[in-house]
Amino acid sequence: MKPSNAIVVGGGIGGLALATALARKGVAVTLLEQAARFSEIGAGLQISPNGLAVLRALGLEHGLKARGAVRGQAVRLCDYAKGAQVARLDLTRLANDQRYYFLHRADLIDLLREAAQRANVSFETDAQVASIHPGALPQVQMARGGRRRAELVVAADGIHSVGRVQLNGADKARFSGQVAWRGLIPNTIDHGPEARVTMGPGRHLVSYPLREGRLVNLVAVEERADWAAEGWHHRDDPSNLRQAFAGFGGEAAQMLGAVQDVTLWGLHYHPVAANWQAEGVALLGDAAHPTLPFLAQGANMALEDAWVLADCLTRQPRDAALSAYQAARIDRARRIVKTSEGNAARYHLRSGPVRFAAHTGLRIASKLAPGAMLGAFDWLYAHDVTKA
Numbered sequence: 001m002k003p004s005n006a007i008v009v010g011g012g013i014g015g016l017a018l019a020t021a022l023a024r025k026g027v028a029v030t031l032l033e034q035a036a037r038f039s040e041i042g043a044g045l046q047i048s049p050n051g052l053a054v055l056r057a058l059g060l061e062h063g064l065k066a067r068g069a070v071r072g073q074a075v076r077l078c079d080y081a082k083g084a085q086v087a088r089l090d091l092t093r094l095a096n097d098q099r100y101y102f103l104h105r106a107d108l109i110d111l112l113r114e115a116a117q118r119a120n121v122s123f124e125t126d127a128q129v130a131s132i133h134p135g136a137l138p139q140v141q142m143a144r145g146g147r148r149r150a151e152l153v154v155a156a157d158g159i160h161s162v163g164r165v166q167l168n169g170a171d172k173a174r175f176s177g178q179v180a181w182r183g184l185i186p187n188t189i190d191h192g193p194e195a196r197v198t199m200g201p202g203r204h205l206v207s208y209p210l211r212e213g214r215l216v217n218l219v220a221v222e223e224r225a226d227w228a229a230e231g232w233h234h235r236d237d238p239s240n241l242r243q244a245f246a247g248f249g250g251e252a253a254q255m256l257g258a259v260q261d262v263t264l265w266g267l268h269y270h271p272v273a274a275n276w277q278a279e280g281v282a283l284l285g286d287a288a289h290p291t292l293p294f295l296a297q298g299a300n301m302a303l304e305d306a307w308v309l310a311d312c313l314t315r316q317p318r319d320a321a322l323s324a325y326q327a328a329r330i331d332r333a334r335r336i337v338k339t340s341e342g343n344a345a346r347y348h349l350r351s352g353p354v355r356f357a358a359h360t361g362l363r364i365a366s367k368l369a370p371g372a373m374l375g376a377f378d379w380l381y382a383h384d385v386t387k388a
Helices: 013-024 047-059 063-066 105-118 162-168 238-244 250-257 300-313 318-347 351-370 372-376
Strands: 005-008 029-034 044-047 074-079 085-090 102-104 122-124 129-133 139-142 147-149 152-155 174-185 196-202 205-210 215-223 262-269 279-283
Touching: 005 013, 013 029, 013 105, 013 215, 013 300, 044 047, 044 105, 044 205, 047 063, 047 300, 063 105, 102 105, 102 205, 105 122, 129 162, 139 152, 152 162, 162 279, 174 238, 174 318, 205 250, 215 238, 215 250, 238 250, 238 262, 279 318, 300 318
Parallel strands: 005 029, 005 152, 029 122, 074 196, 152 279
Antiparallel strands: 044 102, 074 085, 129 139, 139 147, 174 215, 174 262, 196 205, 205 215
């Protein structure tokens, strides 16, 4: 019942995971990547237990460790003024051998690319796609001319997806009023194996270690009225970052002072796509459900999508499988996107009394009911698509 051949557009985390899963099931997969080569782009990311379940099922967890992934021990919430701890989520309390990792995006891409190569996926780089057309035998129109056909085409091509536009029309994104800086620094402060969220009025800083703890990944988010372009690669002056976070003290100030190279991007709200599939074409990852970074689920959702789509395609005829895939994923995607959008407000409390009251409540809950605080994330972390 499964297609005999497929084209995957996009060589990111979701595209590579899907290509690997399909190829292992006997599908001849061609992956089209618009970049001229796979390079070390992006920065850190977090693989939570729900995403790790997919990597584990693909036999790749050991590869994470071999590439210097750091196993997360905690998520710590801190106040901006002096860095005092507000609350701590103990990730070692996660049940059923669930684990949490921090790693560089390039290292995960490298791991997935090697897995896809071992599964005999065919790669074409510098392959820019102009449009995708559903049908009994879907077509991919290349930007430099020529067409490709396959029984299945999956658009895993990110927030500017050509497949999303084809199935849903022009995207109605809007600026969220927030921008984010991203950078890497040497770990000179002995940053522990934790994700640290330093919360201040109208802004917050996230930090966690990478590559066996040698580096620290920073993501700094500020509320502002000025629009900023979307995307990872817009370079900015580190002095602008330091000026925006001038009130931050403690180790947060030390980390910000060490930044020498930084990118800035505008955070935009995107609706979850209404249509994820049509006549042999499917959307995956950010192409279907772009999300703000405040729940660290972009990569994890793409991994979940990849597993579910590959699984559906081995159980039902193509079009029924694509419908089942959307039905299985869309409600969860909407919940994650909505929850992520709400987190920024919790991190950015401006009123001193409100912030004091909220932080006091977090401190008490963290000390008296640490298991309950972590349990509030069971709906997210305990979800294992490989066992569904």
